Amino acid sequence: MYTQTDKRCTLTELVAHIQSGDCLAIGGGLSWREPMAALRELIRQGIKDLKLIGSAHGIDVDMLCGAGNVAVSAESYVGFEQDFGMALNYRRACESGTVKVEDNCCYTLVQQLRAAIQGLPFMPIRSVQGTDFLKLHPEFKTMTCPFTGEQLVLVPALKPDVALIHAHYADEHGNLHIEGPPVADILFAKAAKKVIATVEALIPHQELANKGVTIPYFYVTALCEVPYGTHPTSCYPRYAYDREHTKLYYQAAKNGADNFRDNYLNPFVYGCKDHASYLNLIGGQTKLIRLEQWKDGIDQWMQLYE
Amino acid sequence: MNKLGNIKSCTLGELMIYQIALSIEDGILAFHGFGSPLVQLALHLAKRNHAPNLVLVAGATYGINPTPAFLTPTTNDFAMNRDAECHLSIEELFDLAASGRLGRMFLSGLQIDCWGNMNVTRLGNDERLTLKLPGGGGGCNLSSDADHVTIWTAAHRTHADNLGRRRYRLVNRCDFVTSVGHRTADGLPRASMPYRGGGPDSIVTDLGIFNFNHEGHAQLRYLYPDTSIELVAESTEFEFPVADDLSTAALPEPALIELIRRLDPLKIHERELSQDDRGRTFELDGV
Numbered sequence: 016m017y018t019q020t021d022k023r024c025t026l027t028e029l030v031a032h033i034q035s036g037d038c039l040a041i042g043g044g045l046s047w048r049e050p051m052a053a054l055r056e057l058i059r060q061g062i063k064d065l066k067l068i069g070s071a072h073g074i075d076v077d078m079l080c081g082a083g084n085v086a087v088s089a090e091s092y093v094g095f096e097q098d099f100g101m102a103l104n105y106r107r108a109c110e111s112g113t114v115k116v117e118d119n120c121c122y123t124l125v126q127q128l129r130a131a132i133q134g135l136p137f138m139p140i141r142s143v144q145g146t147d148f149l150k151l152h153p154e155f156k157t158m159t160c161p162f163t164g165e166q167l168v169l170v171p172a173l174k175p176d177v178a179l180i181h182a183h184y185a186d187e188h189g190n191l192h193i194e195g196p197p198v199a200d201i202l203f204a205k206a207a208k209k210v211i212a213t214v215e216a217l218i219p220h221q222e223l224a225n226k227g228v229t230i231p232y233f234y235v236t237a238l239c240e241v242p243y244g245t246h247p248t249s250c251y252p253r254y255a256y257d258r259e260h261t262k263l264y265y266q267a268a269k270n271g272a273d274n275f276r277d278n279y280l281n282p283f284v285y286g287c288k289d290h291a292s293y294l295n296l297i298g299g300q301t302k303l304i305r306l307e308q309w310k311d312g313i314d315q316w317m318q319l320y321e
Numbered sequence: 322m323n324k325l326g327n328i329k330s331c332t333l334g335e336l337m338i339y340q341i342a343l344s345i346e347d348g349i350l351a352f353h354g355f356g357s358p359l360v361q362l363a364l365h366l367a368k369r370n371h372a373p374n375l376v377l378v379a380g381a382t383y384g385i386n387p388t389p390a391f392l393t394p395t396t397n398d399f400a401m402n403r404d405a406e407c408h409l410s411i412e413e414l415f416d417l418a419a420s421g422r423l424g425r426m427f428l429s430g431l432q433i434d435c436w437g438n439m440n441v442t443r444l445g446n447d448e449r450l451t452l453k454l455p456g457g458g459g460g461c462n463l464s465s466d467a468d469h470v471t472i473w474t475a476a477h478r479t480h481a482d483n484l485g486r487r488r489y490r491l492v493n494r495c496d497f498v499t500s501v502g503h504r505t506a507d508g509l510p511r512a513s514m515p516y517r518g519g520g521p522d523s524i525v526t527d528l529g530i531f532n533f534n535h536e537g538h539a540q541l542r543y544l545y546p547d548t549s550i551e552l553v554a555e556s557t558e559f560e561f562p563v564a565d566d567l568s569t570a571a572l573p574e575p576a577l578i579e580l581i582r583r584l585d586p587l588k589i590h591e592r593e594l595s596q597d598d599r600g601r602t603f604e605l606d607g608v
Contacts (some may be wrong), residue, residue, distance in 0.1 A: 044380055045355060047397035070411065071355055071381065071458050094455030096356035097592040098394035101455060109443075109453035116450065118442050121459030122415035129412070141419060142465035144516050145501045150447065165515040196382045196397060199411050205506075248580075251399040258394075309399075313390050318401060320393055320587055 017210075022238045023217070026290060029239045030056040032211050033177050036186060038066045039206055040105040041075050041178035043248065044198035045096065046256045049075040050181040052244040053213050055284045055293065058082040068175060069198050070121045070230075074261060075101040080114055081275050082284065089117040091124060095265065098258070103268040104275060117151055123170055124199070130172035131206035133163065139167040163164040178207035181245050182229065183253070185212060189235035190228045190233050195251055197249060204230045211242040215253055243291055243303060254306040260297055327433065328575040333527060333601040334590050335360065335581050336545065337475065339573035340525050342367040344471040349424025350376040352414060354458060355396035358590040359473060360427040362392065364576060365584055383409040392585040394592065415459060418466035421517050426467035428460045428521075429474050432495040435539050435559040437472055437521035439464075440495035457499040464500035465514075470521040475528035475593040479556045489558040491526075491539075503537025511537060527598055530555045530570055534562060542562025542568035546603045572603055 030053055033039060043049040052076055066087040067076055076093045079085050080240070081104030086108065093102045108114035126138035137156075149155055154171045180200050182191040191212055193200060204210045210230070230259045237282065243250070244316065247257035267279035287293040309316040331339075341363035345351055349372075353360045357380070368375045368386070375387050381397035384405030393400045404475065409417075417423050431454055432438025445451035464470060479487040492505060501513045503520050511520050523542070526529040530543040540562040541553060546569055554561075573581075581590075591599050 045397040046395040047381070088548075090454040090456060092355075092458045094356065096395055097589060106453045116443065116453065118437070118456050120418065120457060120461035121411065122462035125412045125415055140462070141515055141517060142462040145505050145509075145516075146461050146499060147442070147475075147497045148461055148499075167515070195399065195402070196408070197410065198386075198397070202408070204411065250400065256395060257399065267424055280479055317391055317587065 016233045017189065017236050018233060021187045022232070022235055023187055024237045024239055026053065026213070026239050026241060028055050029053065029153070029211050030060055031124050032209055032236060033057060033062050033179070035063045036065070037176035038068060038176035040068050040203040041072065042178065042198065042200040042203060042307055043075070043245065044071050044196070045073050046098070046248045046261070047107040047196065047198070048181055048245050048250050049248040050179050050244060051075065051246060051248060052290045053179055053181070053211070054079060055287070058084060058280070058284050064133070065236055068119070068124065068173065070124060073102060074264060077105045079270070080105045080108040081272065082280055083113070085114050087115045087117055089119045091119050091121050097264045099261070103265070104272070107272055118148070119152070120148060123148070125171070125202060127173035128202040128206040129168050129176040130170070130200070132202065133192045135172060137169040137171050139169055141165070141167060143168045148289040173206065173208055175203060175207040176209065178210045179204035180204060180210065180212045181250070182212050182214045183212050183250065184218050184223055184226060185214040185238050186218060186223045188220065189232035189238055190220070190223055191230040191235060192223055201230060204234045209236040210234050212238040213244040214238055215242055215244065215250060217241060243294055244290070246294070246297065253263045253312065254303065255309040255316065257297070257302070258320055325575040325579055326424070328578050328605070330602045330604050331572050331578050333598050334594055335471065335573055336580050336603060337525055337527070338362045338366060338581055338590065339577060340530060341471055341473055341571055342370065342522055344549065345372050345375060345425060347372040350378060350417060350422055351425040351579065352378040352380060352423060353427060354460070354556040356587070357427060357477065358392055360585055362581055362590055365389070366581060369575060369580060378409060379405065380479065381416050383411065385562040390605060391587060392589045394589050403548060415462060416464050419517070421468070423463065423467045425469045425471060426463040427471045427473060427550065428464060428500050430470065430495070430499065431490070432492045433472060433474060433490060433524065434492055434502065435493050435561065436504040436537055437470070437524070437533065437539065438495050438498050438506060439472070439500045439502070440497045440498045442497045444496050446496065452528060460500040465516040467518045469519055470588050472521045472524040473526070474524070475527045476595065477528045477556055477599065478595070489556070490498070491557040491559065494557050503533055527594065528556060530563065531561065538562065540564050543568060545570055547601065574604055576606065
């Protein structure tokens with residue numbers, strides 16, 4: 016239980032809750048609400064050997080793989096969909112063996128998190144048998160159901176060391192409000208030992224309560240206000256996905272690991288002493304205003320994808 | 322009406338979207354996953370055509386019956402989720418499938434075998450991974466749990482390299498089984514596995530459409546106006562039976578073609594097609 020009245024801290028202090036070797040659950044999904052500012056800080060702090068778990072992810076996992084922070088990936092999907100295709104840093108890290116591949120599937124992960132949330136050692140699942148996931152996960156067991164006689168797969172409880180989430184709003188106490196799809200964030204928050212959150216804005220408790228509490232404060236270890244903290248992924252309704260920046264990222268990754276370091280990590284991660292200097296580098300107010308203009312009409316919105 | 326009168330042909334993408342849409346029954350709950358613009362459009366087409374009571378669950382956002390502002394290349398986007406009637410959580414969608422209430426799912430693979438097993442995890446063997454693929458999301462779970470599965474791929478056609486070798490999409494054996502079809506790689510029938518759903522009932526490709534025979538083996542059911550059995554065989558590593566009633570797949574009506582174009586003004590679905598395939602068009606009958 017995290018009961019302190021004021022959970023606020025700096026981004027540096029927030030990210031320092033993650034230790035090398037931790038099992039880390041990153042919130043959001045694909046190009047939506049990834050805690051990118053915190054991940055850039057994680058890279059700057061040189062936290063290593065992480066085991067990542069998740070459902071469908073993209074630039075967040077790819078960037079950590081490109082920066083060498085990951086030892087094991089137990090994600091269900093890592094890629095850029097039909098937008099840019101394969102996640103190149105992730106691919107390189109898996110293919111060279113620096114990242115151990117322990118791919119999982121969405122429902123299997125959900126059941127493992129639910130076991131942790133309910134304090135049970137495992138949950139049963141009907142799927143997975145007949146696939147090669149059983150080879151990747153020798154910890155999964157099969158048993159005959161004592162009630163129906165069906166063969167079921169038992170998947171063990173999964174308790175991430177840290178869940179890292181970006182929410183739209185929080186109060187000082189740590190109550191979080193997420194707008195739009197929570198993806199697996201609520202499950203992560205309830206299953207994890209620690210929850211650390213960046214938020215677009217801190218607001219008074221009554222205002223937050225009126226919006227609705229998505230994740231209650233006592234799950235939340237610490238939080239930090241980081242506006243535009245998911246850039247270049249989206250944080251609707253405030254701002255859309257920055258495809259232009261993601262393209263620049265992808266081009267840097269496409270030209271090899273060294274090129275990615277020189278032309279992406281060095282300027283945008285190591286070279287930025289804080290989030291404010293990053294926002295300045297990606298185009299400052301002009302860029303941020305453009306990402307907020309999605310709501311002005313479908314034409315402005317579509318332009319962000321051209 | 323003038324606009325429709327001008328539509329005298331459809332593209333390969335539009336034909337595939339229409340054919341995937343025809344696999345969708347009215348009144349069921351169906352889910353489109355992510356990274357699958359052809360399928361996303363097929364669901365919206367079905368809902369606005371022959372399946373108005375479809376419970377359409379959008380991938381990644383889990384929004385129900387949204388009206389996308391336009392198709393985006395990224396699935397978890399508010400544009401895709403616009404005006405959703407209500408929302409599921411990730412666990413709720415998969416629970417619905419596990420309890421037998423997901424009518425149809427759509428899955429693809431970088432390798433697809435004759436039983437409909439698929440690989441989107443990795444190429445290479447257990448000792449040496451040669452290509453890490455993005456991974457299957459929840460496909461593994463849903464291939465077991467969904468009532469029915471439509472398989473699709475826009476990369477069936479293979480080209481021989483200068484040594485005559487081909488990298489097949491429809492293969493003899495998957496390097497890794499991410500999602501299950503009608504028999505295990507070792508030939509064990511699906512009925513002997515405790516799955517809830519019935520497995521795949523079609524494979525819609527850029528060259529034609531397979532259904533599955535009583536043994537659970539893919540058999541060629543439809544060609545396209547510009548393909549032949551020989552062309553399909555050349556690009557398919559496994560041998561396949563041909564249905565007695567093999568015919569040419571129906572093309573969409575002009576109104577449906579116009580609807581697809583309206584739903585996808587950025588032509589995102591063409592990104593699933595090869596450069597050559599983007600130029601394939603088919604004359605509509607009676608124009």
